[in-house]
Amino acid sequence: MKLSLAVTGLLVLLVSASCHAITLKLDPEIDLLVLDGRKISGSLLKGADSLELERGQHQFLFRVEKPCADATHFQSVPMIVTFNASANSVAIRLPSLGNRRERTIFDKALNFQLIDEHGNEIVSIRDHLPQGSDGDLEKAMINYNRNAQAASVARFAMQSASLPAAQMDLDFAWQDASDLPSLQRWFQRFDAATRQRFISWMKTLRTS
Template sequence: MKLRLVLSGLIALLVAASCHATTLKLAPEIDLLVLDGRKISGSLLKGAEGLELERGEHQFLFRVETTTSHHHLYLSVPLIATFNAQAKSVTIHLPELQTRSERKSFDASPDFKLIDEQGNEIASKRDRLITSHNDDLEKAMIAYNRNGQVASVPRFAQPQATTSINQSTPADLALSDTAAERLLNLWFHQVDSATRQRLVLWMKALRAS
């Protein structure tokens, strides 16, 4: 019962902010790694079909993870996209990656596109992140943005005050570990502080009733 009320409140807040948000749609083969300078926790994204982004400039780092027609696991190099969120939704469109030649070409020169809800390409700056397997991707992106690369965003060249979206959730918002609750937790750490405070106060009032 409480979960239904929580989700109802979340939906109400999302509807109120929907006219100022862009949905970044996440296909199953997209592994989002860093968003706007903050590391993303894969467990929080499990079961989520997209993320709500405020209008304006955004930068994300992702990796393609898919199984080929020959049942081989393919992991792309980390890829960077910088764009201005104005459309209602943004989808990452990938080329064919079934043959070894296609995958090798994609790793050398990634030709993915960002597409809006009407199928139009969104202007973006794209690049790949040259890094070793054990590198801290959040720190690697800070270094990338400091070096004035193709898809750099100077304001993400400094460590964020909160460096990971996989941070603790306030006790008043603590829920069990299901896809719905993980999505709520992820959304909570994406919105502005005023919206966070309203949600926490709403949860306090709910539990006191």
């Protein structure tokens, strides 16, 4: 019970801190791979239709995956987009990908749009992830940002490596507690930095 009350209090603080955040809306066809230099865990995004981000500069690595009318499955090349967030919400608007020609153009031209809550386009810089970088995507993005590429952000090259999957599972195990049924939905809405602060607080509570 004490843990539940403490976590609820921490969530109130997180919600208050996120009042000035922006919402990244997640299209189900978009696979978000790396956010601000850190690999995104699929388990954290599962079932979420948005994430909360701090205002300021952000960088996504993503790709599009969708079934096609000709019974094939389209997977785009990994795409990078860098932008400064000042709107209330941000979404990636995809072009028509109904036929092979449109999908080929999309892979080459990166003709998607970043839009705000009013449908206005947000200025962004776009690029492809260099070929041969499909292994460790987080490491690939660190190298990309170190090499001063078109959409690189130097400070994201300084990010430390993500926690191993087993450690992440341990850190998030409290989400499945029977007395905290709604925390996972809230937790998914926060940006990576806020999640890390919350995890640190939880560790402090468990050891106190």
